[in-house]
Amino acid sequence: MKMFGRTLLTLSLMGAMVMGAQANDKVLRVYNWSDYIAPDTVKKFEDETGIRVTYDVFDSNETLEARLLAGKSGYDIVVPSNSFLAKQIKAGVYQTLDKSKLPNWKNLNPVLLKNASASDPDNAHAFPYMWGSIGIGFNPAKVKEVLGANAPTNSWDLLFKPENAEKLKACGISFLDSPTEMLPAALHYLGYPVNDKDKAHIAEAEALFMKIRPYVAYFHSSKYISDLANGNICVAVGYSGDVLQAKARAVESGNKVVIDYSIPKEGAGSFYDMVAIPRDAANVDNAYLFMDFLMRPDIIAEVTNSIGYSNANAAATPLVDEAIRNEPGSYPSQVVMATLYAVPDQPIATQRIMTRGWTRVKLGK
Amino acid sequence: MRTFNQQFLRLVPSGRKLVIGIPFIWLFLFFMLPFFLVMKISFSEAALSIPPYSEIYTFAEQKFQLLLDIGNYTLLGEDELYLSAYLGSLKVAALSTLMCLVIGFPMAYAITKTGKETQNVLLLLIMMPTWTAILIRVYAWMGILSNNGLLNGFLMWTGLTDHPIEILNTNTAVYIGVVYAYLPFMVLPLYANLVKHDNSLLEAAQDLGSSNFNNFWKITVPLAKNGIIAGCMLVFIPVVGEFVIPELLGGPETLMIGRVLWQEFFNNRDWPVASALAVVMLLILIVPILLFNRSQAKEMEARG
Amino acid sequence: MKRFNFSKFMLIFGLMFIYLPMLILVIYSFNASKLVTVWGGWSIKWYVGLLDNTQLMGSVLRSLEIACYTAIAAVALGTLAAFVLTRVTRFKGRTLFGGLVTAPLVMPEVITGLSLLLLFVAMAQLIGWPQERGIVTIWIAHTTFCAAYVAVVVSARLRELDLSIEEAAMDLGAKPFKVFFLITIPMIAPSLAAGGMMSFALSLDDLVLASFVSGPGSTTLPMEVFSAVRLGVKPEINAVASLILLAVSLVTFLVWYFGRKAEANRKRAIQEAMDQTANESWQQPAAATA
Numbered sequence A: 001m002k003m004f005g006r007t008l009l010t011l012s013l014m015g016a017m018v019m020g021a022q023a024n025d026k027v028l029r030v031y032n033w034s035d036y037i038a039p040d041t042v043k044k045f046e047d048e049t050g051i052r053v054t055y056d057v058f059d060s061n062e063t064l065e066a067r068l069l070a071g072k073s074g075y076d077i078v079v080p081s082n083s084f085l086a087k088q089i090k091a092g093v094y095q096t097l098d099k100s101k102l103p104n105w106k107n108l109n110p111v112l113l114k115n116a117s118a119s120d121p122d123n124a125h126a127f128p129y130m131w132g133s134i135g136i137g138f139n140p141a142k143v144k145e146v147l148g149a150n151a152p153t154n155s156w157d158l159l160f161k162p163e164n165a166e167k168l169k170a171c172g173i174s175f176l177d178s179p180t181e182m183l184p185a186a187l188h189y190l191g192y193p194v195n196d197k198d199k200a201h202i203a204e205a206e207a208l209f210m211k212i213r214p215y216v217a218y219f220h221s222s223k224y225i226s227d228l229a230n231g232n233i234c235v236a237v238g239y240s241g242d243v244l245q246a247k248a249r250a251v252e253s254g255n256k257v258v259i260d261y262s263i264p265k266e267g268a269g270s271f272y273d274m275v276a277i278p279r280d281a282a283n284v285d286n287a288y289l290f291m292d293f294l295m296r297p298d299i300i301a302e303v304t305n306s307i308g309y310s311n312a313n314a315a316a317t318p319l320v321d322e323a324i325r326n327e328p329g330s331y332p333s334q335v336v337m338a339t340l341y342a343v344p345d346q347p348i349a350t351q352r353i354m355t356r357g358w359t360r361v362k363l364g365k
Numbered sequence B: 001m002r003t004f005n006q007q008f009l010r011l012v013p014s015g016r017k018l019v020i021g022i023p024f025i026w027l028f029l030f031f032m033l034p035f036f037l038v039m040k041i042s043f044s045e046a047a048l049s050i051p052p053y054s055e056i057y058t059f060a061e062q063k064f065q066l067l068l069d070i071g072n073y074t075l076l077g078e079d080e081l082y083l084s085a086y087l088g089s090l091k092v093a094a095l096s097t098l099m100c101l102v103i104g105f106p107m108a109y110a111i112t113k114t115g116k117e118t119q120n121v122l123l124l125l126i127m128m129p130t131w132t133a134i135l136i137r138v139y140a141w142m143g144i145l146s147n148n149g150l151l152n153g154f155l156m157w158t159g160l161t162d163h164p165i166e167i168l169n170t171n172t173a174v175y176i177g178v179v180y181a182y183l184p185f186m187v188l189p190l191y192a193n194l195v196k197h198d199n200s201l202l203e204a205a206q207d208l209g210s211s212n213f214n215n216f217w218k219i220t221v222p223l224a225k226n227g228i229i230a231g232c233m234l235v236f237i238p239v240v241g242e243f244v245i246p247e248l249l250g251g252p253e254t255l256m257i258g259r260v261l262w263q264e265f266f267n268n269r270d271w272p273v274a275s276a277l278a279v280v281m282l283l284i285l286i287v288p289i290l291l292f293n294r295s296q297a298k299e300m301e302a303r304g
Numbered sequence C: 001m002k003r004f005n006f007s008k009f010m011l012i013f014g015l016m017f018i019y020l021p022m023l024i025l026v027i028y029s030f031n032a033s034k035l036v037t038v039w040g041g042w043s044i045k046w047y048v049g050l051l052d053n054t055q056l057m058g059s060v061l062r063s064l065e066i067a068c069y070t071a072i073a074a075v076a077l078g079t080l081a082a083f084v085l086t087r088v089t090r091f092k093g094r095t096l097f098g099g100l101v102t103a104p105l106v107m108p109e110v111i112t113g114l115s116l117l118l119l120f121v122a123m124a125q126l127i128g129w130p131q132e133r134g135i136v137t138i139w140i141a142h143t144t145f146c147a148a149y150v151a152v153v154v155s156a157r158l159r160e161l162d163l164s165i166e167e168a169a170m171d172l173g174a175k176p177f178k179v180f181f182l183i184t185i186p187m188i189a190p191s192l193a194a195g196g197m198m199s200f201a202l203s204l205d206d207l208v209l210a211s212f213v214s215g216p217g218s219t220t221l222p223m224e225v226f227s228a229v230r231l232g233v234k235p236e237i238n239a240v241a242s243l244i245l246l247a248v249s250l251v252t253f254l255v256w257y258f259g260r261k262a263e264a265n266r267k268r269a270i271q272e273a274m275d276q277t278a279n280e281s282w283q284q285p286a287a288a289t290a
Helices: A002-020 A041-049 A061-070 A082-090 A103-107 A110-116 A140-147 A162-168 A179-189 A199-215 A224-230 A240-253 A284-294 A297-307 A314-319 A334-339 A348-363 B002-042 B071-078 B080-112 B116-131 B134-145 B150-158 B171-194 B199-207 B212-223 B225-240 B244-249 B257-266 B271-303 C006-028 C045-052 C054-087 C094-106 C109-126 C135-160 C163-171 C176-205 C208-213 C221-230 C235-289
Strands: A027-033 A052-058 A126-138 A173-175 A235-239 A260-262 A269-276 B057-060 B063-066
Touching (some): A027 A284, A041 A052, A041 A297, A061 A082, A082 A269, A103 A314, A110 A126, A110 A269, A126 A240, A173 A199, A179 A199, A179 A269, A199 A348, A224 A240, A235 A240, B002 B271, B002 C135, B071 B080, B080 B257, B080 C006, B116 B171, B116 C006, B116 C176, B134 B150, B134 B171, B134 B244, B134 C006, B212 B225, B225 B271, B257 C109, B271 C109, C045 C235, C054 C094, C054 C135, C163 C176, C208 C221, C221 C235
Parallel strands (some): A027 A052
Antiparallel strands (some): A126 A235, A126 A260
C-alpha cells in the first residue's frame, strides 16, 4: 500500500519537476523555420538582454498552424508565411502589435510592408522577417541540351507549355507541393486574378497542370534543393532563397553543376515570412524586445548573409554581402518588383476546392 | 488478533480496487476518453477559431441543443479520394503482410531448427533493428533507392539497365519499406509459436512416408495458425494507418489513409474531417483487432 | 542427403535484407562529400560536426530523458495491468479492461496522436491542465502505448509462473502486497527488464505521437530527423543514425553476453551441485565398504 503511494508520489513529483523547470521570468520561446537564422543571433540576444531563449524550429507552415490552432502553443514568437498569417489572424491567434515598443520599425522597407499588408491590413499583427519569390530554378546546361539555346527560361512557358515540359521530362521537373502557391501561378498565367474564387477558372488552372502532369518527376516543397544541386532534376519551381542555396551547394561540392534562378516575366508569387506574437504568449515584453532586435539592420543583415534569403529591412541592405545584394533573384529591380504579387489568402471553401484539385493533379487523374 | 484480521480484511478490497483502478483510470483517461473526443469532433464543423472546430452542443436560454453534423461522413462517402485511400491502405497492408509472411515464415522455421544458443543470437539479431528508430531505417532506404542511389548504380554497373529505374517515390519503395520495417513483428510471434511444436508428430509423419512439403502444409501450418494470425495482424493493423513510410518513400500516387488523415489535419486544418477519417479507419480495423485479441487469448491458453 | 534448404536460405536472405541498408548507412556516414549520394572519400567530419550541433544534441538528450521516464512509468503501469489481467480473475468490466490494455498495441499512431492532442486541448480548456504541451504530454502519450507492450509481455510470464509459491506464501500469512514485491516481482524480473527496454526503444522511436502532442522546447530526436530528412538529406543525419545503431548494437550485445553468462553460471551451479551429490553418494558407499 505504502509502496504504491510512494510510487504515485514520485511520479507526480517527477511531473511537477519537469513542468517547474520551465517556469522562469527571463525566458522567451521562439518558433521559427529550420535553418532560418544566423548561428549566433539568438546568443547575441541572450547576451544583450539576459533573457534565456528556447528556440524551436518547424519545417512547414502546417506544423506551426496546428500548434497555434490547438491553443496554448506556449510560444511567444512565431514566424508564419503571410498567406497562413491571414487565416490565423481571423482565427484570433495573434495580438495587435504596440508599435511604440518597436522603435526599429522605421528600418523596414515600406514597399515590402505594403505588399505584406495584403494579408495583414496596416501591418497590425506582424512584420516581414524574410521574403522571397516563387520562380523557376533551372540547370542552364541541361535545359539548353533539351530545348536548345532559345529555351524560355524567363517565362512560365518553359513549364506550362506541354511541348516544352514533355522534352524537359528527360532531365526532370519538380513543382512545389502547395496548391495555395502553385494554382495562383497558373491562374496568373491564364490571365485571371490570383485570388480568383471562380470554380471554373480554378478548374482551368487545374487542367493546365493536368496536361503537364505526366512530365513532372515529383511535387515537393524542399527536396528539389539537393536534387537541383546534385543534377537529379533540371527545372524546379521553387522559393528564391532555396534555389540560391542549391546553387551555392553545387558550387561547394565542385560537381560542375550550375544553377540559375529566374523570376518569370509574366510575374510571380511572393511570400513574406512574418514575425508575430500569439495572443496567449506568456512573455510578451520579451517578445517585443526580440522583435525589435530582429529589426536592427546589423542583426538582420547577418541573418541574410547566413541563410541567403532577402530581408525586408531597407536600412540593412548596404550591410548585406555584395553577392547576395547584386543577385537579381534575391534583390530584384523595381521593375521586376512591380510584377510580383503576394500569395493570396483564399476563403476556406475555395481553399478546399484548390486542395482537392491539387490532390487530383498529383494523382494524375 | 481478530480485530487486526478484520482490519486487514477491510483493507484488502481497497487495495484490490487500487490495483485495478490505477491502470484502469490511466487507460480510460488517456486512451478511451480521447477516443470519444475524436468521435465528438467528427460530428462538428470546421471553423476558423481556436480550436478550429465548432462546439456540437449549445446551452442557451435553458435549452440544451445538440447538433450533430454528419456532413463530414457524407463527404467521406461522396469523394472517391477517401474511398481509394482506404482501399489503397488495405491493399498495401494486405500485400505487405503476405510478403512478410512469405519471407518471415521460413525465417522463423529455420531459427527453430538451430541450436538453443544460436536461436537466442538469431532472435536478438532480428529484434535489434526494431530498437533503432524506424525513421532511420527508412532513411537508409531513401539513399539506396534514389535515382542516383546505390541500387540503380549497381543495376547500371551490371548492365541490367542503361538508365536509372525510378523506385524511390513509387509504390514499390513503399512495399520495400513496409516489409523491411515490419518483418521482425512477423518473425517473432511465428517463432514463439513454432518453437513449441512437437517434433515427434513430424517424425511420425515422415516415418509414414509423408513428404516434407506435405508435412509442412498438413501439420506445421495448421499447428502454427495462432502464430500466423498474431503475426499477420501485428503487421496488417499498423500498416493500414502507416504515415512515415508512405510519406518518405512513397510518391504522389501513393494514396494511404494515414497520409490523407495527416493532410486533412495539417494541410486543410480540417480537424473534424480528420476525426471522421480516424473513426472510419477504426471501424474498418475492429475485425482485425478482435481477431488479434482472440489469437492472443488462445495463444495464452495454449501456454498456460 | 545435403540439399538446398529453402528456409535456411530465406533466413540468410532475410538477415541480409535487414542489415545491408544499415551497413550502407554506416559506411556513408564516413563520406567526406556534402552531397550524400556522391562518394567523396573517408572522413569523420560529420561526427565532429555533431558535437557543435547543439540543437541536435539537445534533442538527443531530450529523447533519452523522455524514454527513461516512459520506461519507468510503462513498466509500473503495465505490470499492474498484467497483474490485474492474470491474478484478479473476476471484477466488473474485466472484458473492457482486457480490451483497453491490448488495444493501444494495434491502434494506428495517427489516431492515438490526434485523439490525445484533442484530449489535452479539451482538458486545458476545462481544468486548465496541461497549461502547455511538452515533455510531460509526450511522456503520457508514450507511457500509454508502451504500457500495453509491457502488459502483454509481463502477463505472458505471469501466466507461466507457478501459482503455488505465491499461494504458499499467502497461506503462511504474508500480505498480498508483500507477496507481490518479495516473490512475484523477482520471479518476473526478466520480463520486466524486457518490457522496460522495449518501452525505452519504442519511446525513442516515436515520431507521430510526439509530433501531435509536443510543445515548446520538446522537439524530440525523431522529429528533428524527420524535418531534416524532409528538407533534404543531410550527412549529419547519417552520423547520428550510425551512433544510434552503435549504441543499440552495444546494448544488444551486452544483453546477450550477460544473459549467456547468467545462464552458464546457473548451469555450472546446477552441475556442481549434481556433481557434489553424486560425489557424496559415491563416497558414502565407498566409506562404508572401507
